[in-house]
Every structure is written in C-alpha cells, then in structure tokens.
Amino acid sequence: MLPDRTPIAALAEHPETTPVCVAGRIVAQWEDAALLRDESGIVRLLVKAPMALNALVFARGLWNGKAVEAEGFELLRQPPGEVRELTELAKQDNLKQRRLFARARVASVVREFFDSRGFLEVETPLVVPSPGLDVHLDAVSVQTRGGERFLITSPEYQMKRLLAGGLEHIYQLAKCFRNEEHGERHQPEFTMLEWYRAYSGVEAMMRDTEELVCEVAYALNGKPYLETSKGKIDVEPPWPRVTVREAFARFAQVDVKELDDATFYQLLVDKVEPALADMGALFLTDYPARMASLARKKPDDDSVAERFEAYVGGLELCNGFGELTDPDEQRARLVADQQERTKLGKPVYPIDERFLTALSEGVPPSGGNALGFDRLLMLALGAQSIEDVIAIPASRL
C-alpha cells in the first residue's frame, strides 16, 4: 500500500523538520541531490547516493524548509530512457500542462455561463447514421453490427430533435470528427461547444457569443481583453456586426452577389480574412443563402441566410444560424447537397429521416451556434497552434 504523500507545492506550508512523503519523477540529478517533480511543482531532494534519472519514486524524509532530506525511497518505475510524455507535456516551463489546467477552467466557465442562463447541458450520440451532408465536410466512417455508421461532424441533427421534443435551451461540449482536417487551426478530432435557443434568432446567439467570450476573458485575465498571439484584443460587448456584402465590398472591392462559390471562397481567404485579422472581435453576418444549408433565409431578403460567424483576431471562432425548420425545404436542400457530393466524387451520406421527422413534428424557430472550443482556448491562452491547447493532438497518436 502506498503511504499518503504531500503535494510538492504544499511543502512550503510545513514547518521545518517535518517528516514528509513526496512522490513524482526525478527530472535532474547530481551526486548528492536530485530534483523531484510532481503535478504541483518541483523540489530538491538531498540524497546520500545518486538517484536514477527519470525514475518514478516515492521518497520519505525531512522537510528542512528548502529541500527534502531524503531517507528512504520506493522505486515505482525506472524507464528505459527519456520520458517522452514528460517532454511533451510537463518538462521545461510546464507551459502545456498549465494550458491544460486553463482548459479545464474555461470548460467550467462555459458550463457556469450556460447553467446560470437556464440552459440544460445535454449529451447526444457520437455514432450516428448520417453525419450531415455539408459539401465540404468529410466524416469518419465506423463499422458497427448494424452496418456502416459515422462519427458526428457536429451534434446538430440530434440537438434539433431535442428542440422538437420540448427542450428550449440546450448546450453541449461535444467531440466532433472531420476526416483529414489537419493544420494550425484544425484537428481531425476536436471539441465543439454547440447551443440552441428556441423562439430566438441570430441576434440572441450573437449576444450569447460575445458575452461568453468576455466572461472567459474575465475569468482568465480579470479584464475584458484577450492576450492573443496577435496582441491584446478587446472583447467587451457589443462587437461590430459586418455583413458579408459590406466586407467583400470593402476588402475585395466586389459585389458578393456576382460571385460564384469558388471565387467567393478564394476572395474570402485571400482578401477578407487577412483584413479581418486586424479588426479585433466582430461578427460577419448575412451569408449568401446558398452557403447555409441548415439556416433559414432572412424574412426581408431571401438572397441571404440568417447565418453569422465570429472572427477574433482573424480566427474564425463559430458559425451560427437562425435555424431552418421547414421540413420540405430542408429535404430539398439535403437532396441538392447529396447531388453535389455525387458530382464531386465524394462519399454520399444518407439523409437522416429522424431529423426530418422532428422538423415536421415542429422545431420552434430557434437560434443555434457551433463554437470551436479549442479555438476559444487558442485565443484565451495566446496559443499559436491548436495542438498547444490539446492534451494529445492527432500528430502524437
């Protein structure tokens, strides 16, 4: 049986010459001393014989106010060489480990934010019959006894079914999967914060978003600022709302109504996004209708959809909709997406009939938003790469 041990950070509270027991890994060694590290900190061990480097140990001894004068050891594990997990997570300045503590704190800020506003945290399935038909999202396929299934690319269909079932304010921190998405801002497996408000529209969703980000900034920095890799960004609400049309006119000198999809995305990447990078926190609103297959059209202008995205320091943070709730229009758009996927030679996923049934049974007019939780952390912690805020990114599997 292992004895009770004192976390290294708590040693300072002990008076001198207290018998203590500490545990952790030997991260440096000399003839008569070694450094022992646990999750909370690092302490010097005074030893009579050299310690084995990298060993995982339990040490008994006397705390002398500065170091532990070790008397006895229990060797738990002597690794054959370098400890890679330590190098990648906790060695050097502990930055990654501190970011993981911050990650957990931000998750609890998020939960508090929604809980205190009367939202219900829900969990919906990750393995589903249809992962959604977005033309540019590819799903991970899995084999089950019931045949081929898919990992969700977002929990959208299932959460909307809950709206039809009578839940009006729901949120979820869900793992989502997108095949072969990998880069500074993408991981094939990532965490999505998704929430819905029944009987509300996009404006309420944008208010939730700016208030949430501001709350996270307060929790981490005590001020409504994010210290990003691009400098300090003011996130105090309200954030400017810029329509897609205005943004393209201003930064690409074109009328967005005259662009085909390919040119639209090319200009978005080449001109608009780089310009947004210097504009702090803002919402891009009113996307061309055909670019939002699950959003409803704006009542007073059917060429645009009730869709918005938040950009903070040029990083695309979320995608929100005034949700499309008309089952016939939804079916027509899904069929069109299937045809487009066929044309592009991409896998064609089935239409989720339970989702369409839920729409026909009545999903209230609702706002929904999907926010990249890992990206929120990148902004909050000033991380350059999404891998910096994920315990074990895909590249380390």
Added chain:
Amino acid sequence: MLDTSEIRKGLKVVFDGVPFEVTYFQFVKPGKGQAFTRTKLRNMISGTTIERTFKSGEKLEKADMEERQMQYLYPEDQFYVFMDTGNYEQLRLTADQLGDNRFFLSDGLMCDVLLFNEKPIGVSPPNFVEFEIIETEPGFKGDTSGGTTKPAKISTGFEIQVPLFINQGEMVRIDTRSGEYHERVKK
C-alpha cells in the same frame, strides 16, 4: 505531382518554370467552405517571396532539385567554371546566376551548386570566406570598438563596410549569407 495536403515547409515546387521553396503554410477552411492551403513561397532564383493560396485538390509540380559539392576553378569569358571533383564534370555559370556570390569565389573554393532540372541556378559558397582588404581609408589609432564603419574593397573588387580599425592589407572574414564583414583575421 503533389497534392495540397503534401505541402510542407521546405518543399520545393515549380510554377511557370521557376522553382519556389515553401517557407510558410497554413491549412484554412473558411465558413464551412472549400479547403485551402495558404503559403509563402520563396523564388529560388530571384530570392523574392510571394504569397499564394492553393485550393484543395489542386496539383503542384515538385521541383527536381539537386545540390552538388563542386570546386570553383577559374573565370572564362563571362562565365565562372566549376568542377565536380568526383567525376571531373564541369559546369559554367553566369554572373547573374551567381549574384553577389561571384565576389566571394577564390581558386579551388568548394561550393554547393544548386541544380534545377539538372541546370545550375545558384551557388552557395561556405558561410565564411577570407579576403584581403586592398583599399580603404587609413584606420584611426585607438579605435577598436567597431561602433562605426567605413567602406573597404576586397581583392575581388567587392565593397564591404568594415570597422575603423581595419587597415589596408589586412585579412577579414566575410559572412557570405549577408555579404557583411564578420571579423578580422590575425595573420
């Protein structure tokens, strides 16, 4: 041909017949739209950098590059002649292809010759080369700080900035990557 997912830092690709090296890349997928890879590319002949965005699915042509260690022999007409000491094959480069590096050549100097489609496009001399100062204003006695500089000509005719304490006839070490004075060489 390469797929956009194969874009990496250091990858060498060809556009319009010119070789470029990828110095930066970022995968982007804005607004649930099509995927792109943003890149910064360094023109391996002129040295200038351009930005380019590739659509996912676009194909890139991999540059056929080779680096060969060769010895500089001598100038001949408007050419500079290099030899592969392994097989005695000789290559002739123009002043344009060499750029300022032509001023850092001395007889027998071993250089890295960069070949694109088996044709030489550039030469990297060693990072440091030594030359004699053949012309400069007399130095000021007592000044060894190197805080200010004066122009000086090396034996190939190239002009560099040197500290005031350097005198005519002295040897200096030059950093060929920046083309700048590095240190004095004691004889």
